[in-house]
Amino acid sequence: MNSESLQQQATHVEPMPVANQGDEMLNRIGHVTRLLHDSLQGLGLDKILEQVAQDIPDARDRLAYVSRMTEQAAERVLNATDLATPLQTELANGASVLEQHWKAVLEKPSLKSEYNQVADETLEFLTLTTKNTTETKALLMDIMMAQDFQDLTGQVIKKITGLAQDLEKQLVQVLIDFSPTPVKKEVDEKATLMNGPQIDPTAVDVVASQEQVDDLLDSLGF
Numbered sequence: 001m002n003s004e005s006l007q008q009q010a011t012h013v014e015p016m017p018v019a020n021q022g023d024e025m026l027n028r029i030g031h032v033t034r035l036l037h038d039s040l041q042g043l044g045l046d047k048i049l050e051q052v053a054q055d056i057p058d059a060r061d062r063l064a065y066v067s068r069m070t071e072q073a074a075e076r077v078l079n080a081t082d083l084a085t086p087l088q089t090e091l092a093n094g095a096s097v098l099e100q101h102w103k104a105v106l107e108k109p110s111l112k113s114e115y116n117q118v119a120d121e122t123l124e125f126l127t128l129t130t131k132n133t134t135e136t137k138a139l140l141m142d143i144m145m146a147q148d149f150q151d152l153t154g155q156v157i158k159k160i161t162g163l164a165q166d167l168e169k170q171l172v173q174v175l176i177d178f179s180p181t182p183v184k185k186e187v188d189e190k191a192t193l194m195n196g197p198q199i200d201p202t203a204v205d206v207v208a209s210q211e212q213v214d215d216l217l218d219s220l221g222f
Helices: 003-011 018-042 045-055 057-107 112-146 149-178 181-195 210-219
Strands: none
16 A cells, blocks of 8 residues: 555544543543542542642642641751750759768768768759759740641641542532433432432532542442
8 A cells, every 4th residue: 555545544534523532531530530539538648648749739839838847847856855855964963963962961960071062062953953944944945836837737738638629529520510411310319318409410519428429430430
């Protein structure tokens, strides 16, 4: 077969029917919806956030912010702990030494010079205690304040997961709108039984539960 014949055949190739294109689009949306739904239902939060970050550009920046805040808070906690630990160790060691000295002096109260020496050590230790406890209190306060990242990152995470759930609802609604009439009728009937009378059968919340989403996807073969 020569090249001229091939060109003639290519010219007369019938275009793909619109219905087939629509079926292909519906099929792809269905698989995407199934993937997103299974992720929301069965995977951990980190996997959900990872999937959203790959699909939604704005979510990537939000997750970078969450990571930054978490890392900064962790560094603050570790640094404060490193500084507070030797202060507490110094207090513990000083208390132990004073305890031993006082016990020795009380056993021999006639040794006035040793008594005075232990008294001086006690005063020094009390001064050190005041200093170290003040610094430790400030470090513990810094540790507590470092946890403020939880409120901020929690809000961001809620927005991201809410965005993923909204995306799932929209994809499910597309499947309902373009699904065969018998399937759509069956979904509407199930929604009515579970949620009461459905005033608007085309409303986005016609499929309101995870079980209904599963039923819809299964009925469409996804």
